[in-house]
Amino acid sequence: MPPPLTLVILAAGRSTRFGRLKQLAPVGPGGAALLDYALYDGVLAGFTRFVLVIQKALRPDFDAHLRPAIAAGLDIRFAYQQITHPGLVDDPPPDRTRPWGTGHAVLTAGEHIDGPFAICNADDFYGREAYAALAHAMRSPRPQEATGSQVSITERKVNMSFTVGYPLSATLSDSGGVSRGICEVDEAGTLLRLTEGLELRRVDAHVHGRDVAGRPIDVPADTPVCTNLWGFTPGILPPLRDLFTQFLATGPGLDREFYLSEAMNELIATGRARCKVLPTPALWLGVTFPGDHAGVAESLQKLVESKVYPVRLWDAPPQPSPPD
Numbered sequence: 001m002p003p004p005l006t007l008v009i010l011a012a013g014r015s016t017r018f019g020r021l022k023q024l025a026p027v028g029p030g031g032a033a034l035l036d037y038a039l040y041d042g043v044l045a046g047f048t049r050f051v052l053v054i055q056k057a058l059r060p061d062f063d064a065h066l067r068p069a070i071a072a073g074l075d076i077r078f079a080y081q082q083i084t085h086p087g088l089v090d091d092p093p094p095d096r097t098r099p100w101g102t103g104h105a106v107l108t109a110g111e112h113i114d115g116p117f118a119i120c121n122a123d124d125f126y127g128r129e130a131y132a133a134l135a136h137a138m139r140s141p142r143p144q145e146a147t148g149s150q151v152s153i154t155e156r157k158v159n160m161s162f163t164v165g166y167p168l169s170a171t172l173s174d175s176g177g178v179s180r181g182i183c184e185v186d187e188a189g190t191l192l193r194l195t196e197g198l199e200l201r202r203v204d205a206h207v208h209g210r211d212v213a214g215r216p217i218d219v220p221a222d223t224p225v226c227t228n229l230w231g232f233t234p235g236i237l238p239p240l241r242d243l244f245t246q247f248l249a250t251g252p253g254l255d256r257e258f259y260l261s262e263a264m265n266e267l268i269a270t271g272r273a274r275c276k277v278l279p280t281p282a283l284w285l286g287v288t289f290p291g292d293h294a295g296v297a298e299s300l301q302k303l304v305e306s307k308v309y310p311v312r313l314w315d316a317p318p319q320p321s322p323p324d
Contacts, residue, residue: 003115004075005135007047009038010105010228011054011062011122012081021058022287023122024065028300030311034287035122037300039069039076040309042118043318045131046139049075051112052122053105056080068314079109088244093254101257102228104244110237119230119260125296126229127282128308130164137162137278138231158274159239159267162231163191165224165277166284168200168207175291177201177209181226181261182219183277191275194226194265212262224277226261227284239272 011023024033039050054062059078070076081099083092088107089100099105106119116138120126165183172178177199184193197217200209209217240263247258267273285296303309310316 004049005047005138006049006051006113006115006117007038007042008051008053008079008106008109008113008117008119009035009122010102010119011035011052012099012105013123021061023054024061025287025293027287027293027297028309028311028313029297029304030313032300032313033065033122034125034285034296035065036069036313037125037309038120038122039074040313040318041126041128041131043074044128044320045135046320047118047131047135049077049112051077051079051109051117053079053081053109056082072314072317077112079112081105081108088241089248096254098255098257100244102260103240103247103258103263106260107237107241107244110241113234113237115234117232117234119228119232121228121286123287124227124229125283125285125300126164126227127280127284130229130278130280130282130284133278133280134162134164134229134231137276158272159233159236161233161236161264161273161275162278163226163275164229164280164282166227166280166282167221168219168223168225169202169221171225171227171284171286172200172202172207173286173288173292175289178286178288181228182217183224183226185224185277189277189279191264191268191277194261194268194275196259196261197225212259224279226277227286228260230260230264236267236273239267243267 023035066076083096118134171180179198180200182195182197183191186192196212197209200207205221207219207221211217243263243266244258268275285299287293287296304311
């Protein structure tokens with residue numbers, strides 16, 4: 001039997017700009033959170049295991065919220081992202097309160113991963129087509145390489161990975177600056193470089209912001225970006241852990257974070273990973289600021305009215321399509 005296809009959902013953020021726990025904030029017409037749509041679309045795409053990376057203190061809130069999904073038969077597990085993490089972070093700075101970032105969050109889920117796995121954010125809506133495209137690429141025994149040759153994942157010495165690319169303009173907020181992974185892609189769709197862009201805002205036909213080092217960013221609004229929807233094999237975890245160890249050795253202090261996007265950029269640049277950017281027509285929605293809520297709710301209402309989703313997601317559990 002092949003290993004399960006696992007979806008790791010990052011839900012340990014502090015929601016400082018949103019003002020409350022947005023991972024569980026009701027936004028769908030039936031009271032569903034964006035997390036619920038990720039689970040629902042994940043089931044339809046063929047994911048059979050779901051790992052939520054959360055703050056340990058919030059486990060009761062997630063247990064209560066996810067009771068209908070668990071009753072519907074979903075295999076939901078939890079991993080805890082903590083400042084001190086045995087085997088990962090043994091001696092953090094004494095006054096550190098900020099989480100270690102998305103790359104560390106992925107590592108905390110490692111004990112639940114024994115096959116291909118995807119990563120997504122709990123507070124983003126990626127669209128059903130995006131999950132389906134990612135699952136298809138991850139299940140394929142001979143994914144297409146940038147060179148045009150076809151080589152089995154098990155035959156490679158580098159880690160093959162995938163990310164779903166959206167046009168930057170489709171992922172911005174009218175309420176403030178956002179963070180996105182800015183992609184540089186070749187003609188074959190291979191990711192050449194990924195830059196973590198912070199405080200990104202539209203300015204006419206361009207988007208301005210800064211990178212993690214504070215350098216200015218100015219890119220066209222249609223630049224493809226990664227919004228943290230990734231597909232990996234378990235082989236990515238050891239080199240990711242090595243990079244995290246190196247990150248800690250630099251003395252990150254109280255504020256610096258270990259971004260998954262920056263780590264992947266390093267692995268790609270050093271030949272330890274290769275990544276294909278999967279284009280998608282899917283609708284992307286996100287709630288970064290309170291002002292984003294109304295627009296996202298309106299979009300979800302339209303999807304429900306179009307029968308893409310039921311009003312109450314778990315009253316009739318979704319049935320996954322057979323793998324193609």
